[in-house]
Amino acid sequence: NSVLTLQDAVVLLVYTEYFDNRPLLVAQSNKRCAVIGGSGFLGRHLVEKLLDRGYSVSVFDIRQSYELPGVTFHQGDLCDKQALLPALKDVSLVFHCASPAPGSDNRALFESVNIQGTRIVIQACIEAGVQKLVLTSSASVVFEGTDIKNGREDLPYAKKPIDYYTQTKIEQEKLVLEACDKEKGFLTVAIRPHGIFGPRDPQLVPILVDTARRGKMKFIIGDGTNLVDFTFVENVVHGHILAAERLRPDSPICGKPYHITNDEPVRFWDFMSEVLVGLGYAAPRYHLPYALVYGLALLLWLLALILRPLVSFKPTFTPMRVALAGTHHYYSCERAKQDMGYKPVVSLKEGIARTVQSYPHLKQGA
Template sequence: MATRVRPSSKRCAVIGGSGFLGRHLVEKLVDRGYTVSVFDIRQSYELPGVTFHQGDLCDKQALLLAMKDVSLVFHCASPAPASDDRRLFERVNIEGTRTVIQACNEAGVQKLVLTSSASVVFEGTDVKNGGEDLPYAKKPIDYYTQTKIQQEKSRTFLGLSFVSQLVLEAFDEGKGLLTVAIRPHGIFGPRDPQLVPILVDSARKGKMRFIIGDGTNVVDFTYVENVVHGHILAAERLRPGSPICGKPYHITNDEPVRFWDFMSEVLVGLGYAAPRYHLPYAVVYGLALLLWLLALILRPLVSFKPTFTPMRVALAGTHHYYSCERAKRDLGYKPLVSLKEGIARTVQSYPHLRRGA
């Protein structure tokens, strides 16, 4: 009987490796001596020592090619939260994740690290120093959050309550696929295609003059290098018997800041005026909810996307910051880049978005 060759611990696959977080993760893994296979629907860059595989996340055979001789998989593929496309979120975050797990089992992958989100416990009301023991949002206020909850709580991911015969055959230890979820919040940094470009576009259109609420709400923003650091720490500590198996971990900069102070620092750093006029939170949220419902009702007839969704308004006007004490204790996590330094690096990386550029 042929002996099964165990994949090298330094060979890994990054699903969604062409995205914002994925690319930063791939670069850091290469720096740490990993051989990396990237799977994504597109290839957005080239990097020595990295193999790219293009394909559909729901295509198991395509995934298997990317997972050949791989022991570790990072799954950080997800549509942008702002897309508000329910079918796309379901296909990628639920169906795609199910296919990833099936492919991992068939390929003999030992460890799977999921990029989740702290938003899985956020319902649009204040969360202050929230821990991982908070219950999942019962009434998630956007499709991204709804499908992220389903992705994470699925019995095929966290809290594995069953081990299929296929997994038993794949691993000598009989432990099955080891899993852990990383829950970052408010990721930002160089090459971010969402936060800074959208912020600048809004400023150029005169839409960043207003503060939603009284402006005192405190939130977490997390520099992308710190999120990558949390992923790699989790992967390197994920082993049979480890206390991190099947658990979620918040990863933040551990420096909660006023939401509008952060936005103002980025805007001013790029040459734009800081917001200064206040709008009542309840009024703006109610209007956003009304527009969102109207868009939903009219979708079969006409398509339009409101600028402010209920989730965006809630994120801008409520407290939502999270404890990463569990990550400090179990992963040895400590942010590598301070919030101040992260903002400075981010602003410097967008010279083309400066006012007058």
């Protein structure tokens, strides 16, 4: 009998999901997910890819920045559980990628969103019956401003985080991973991207171009040989979805963090130069000693701190930015390859080209 019965279909689904280890055939009820922070740079790219894969998506964010068929938007404060719960109705999978951008010195904001907001997310997920929570963490949770070469996930959390963003991301990741409970059917995993870039990025490329236009991108900090991970946004999205679709009680990924990068460490200043030259600006040429620049940045930061009650000014170069620009910091993706079958889907070269092409309005003379 060549007719596929309902019972046959159920058996086929079960076999495919648990034994075949290919992309999962998920029942339509499990294709409902929520993206917290879905109006942001990474969040929107994630939403678009989820739609391509047949998911219906609920977005929760403080603002709505776009409209897409198949997406329901919910606006509200992350610390308001009653505002968040409607976005999680009938949802089995949640991606939590909401966070203030790095670089701010607003400690209260980082603590409110990354720590208190994440506590609310976990409570709301459990209350709403959500089964899976995928957190966007950061590789910076192990970075203290000194060299990291091919860093693995078993590196200890930074004892001296480089900024409030990192400090609160450490606490956020701990909260999410400790909430993983197989017995209660609530599974969690943390994705640690590094140096995300791509089309619609509101941070790296616009800030780089603004700095170049003001004539402040002439100098290389250090000898220029330090290797860094930059990760194209589609690869970060790919890592999130792989983690979500493999997050099951029998999976080794439950309650663990995973580095997701382009797996192509590149010289920091080569990357910056390629983006700048692609947009028509001159690459930095002159070298400044790392120790000198870091010392000056530290002095200016302390001065700004002391004078804050009297006058407000923000130094261009902070110790954190100098450390990021002048040290090695790249990470191993071996655990993600082994446990999730991760492999970058867009090369670094292609990612840079697509990013540069997406900013015609930032080109020299535009």
